[in-house]
Amino acid sequence: MKNEKQFLEIYNEFSQLVYNLSLSYLQNIEDSKEATQDVFVKIHTKLEGFNNKSSLKTWIYRITINHCLDVIKSKNRKYRLFFTRENEDYDSKDFNHPGAKLESKEEMEKIFREINKLPEKQKTALILKTIEGIPQKEIATVMKMNEKAVESLLTRARKKLKEKL
Template sequence: MVERELERAKNGDPEAFSGIVRSHQHRVYNLALRMLRDPDEAKDATQDIFIKLHSRLKNFRHSSRLSTWVYRVATNHLLDQLRRAKRERTRRINRPWKEVTHLRNDPRSEDPAVVVNQEEVRQIVGEAVDELPDLYRTVIVLHYQQGLSYREIAEILGVSPRTVGTRIHRAKARLRSRLDPVWRGGGIDGGK
């Protein structure tokens, strides 16, 4: 079914291509949003990624699954965009982690009775993920948000599954050091 749709899309059938867009755009947009941290940029990047996929569809050789190829093109595009933005020094990297700083300085956070609501937890963790280096953020998002296995991520990034594991491990170590003060302060129940 997917194969047939893909062949039709490769032959220029707009209906078939729209099927591919519809089945992948949600995931690609969310990946872009988490990587670029800006809804407008994520929207533009998603469009650019699909335009790129559209123009390269004829070159797709079935050596990997379609979804893997879509993720690979998307990831490369987003990492390139981040690299370019860094070069131009227009990105707001090293943005202060204001929510966590705020919680740490908040006298209430010393009080174990204070429970940070779920939305706040999401925001705090999201900010911590945003601050990870691009390569670490990529694997974290692909694994935890997109639900991909080490092997799938490895195929997308062109590295070994072991490298993926190492990157996830290092990323989590950074996250733990960032988040520890928050849940040690009583904000989040860390089961400790």
């Protein structure tokens, strides 16, 4: 019962964070809803084992990021099973981000298509910094890296995007 109460408190505090972060990765309302639900089921299952080594927020960030990356991998695997063209992923075809304003939706779709092509770590650093607005130090903790490594990931990601766009 104590756990249920704690779980509801966590849900109230972090559900928006999890949903918006999922949207940044998946760019699709339905997939993000599903991912948010799955992330909270994982949190519920693992809550007893959470040992306070990192902060709760960092822990939730990690679960969400790992889950979203798994969803993308699984979707791409399924897509490639039927359509064997390389460099064409399912997730770039399904843009439906409710946070993107209508007038800039087309540009946004183009940007996200290029973000989706970035390597996982660069993508994560860029999303956390630019969309979520998390300080670099916190990103380093979430990604289990030092700040310089995060800086380098961000520089490389921005450079690649600049070349493509």
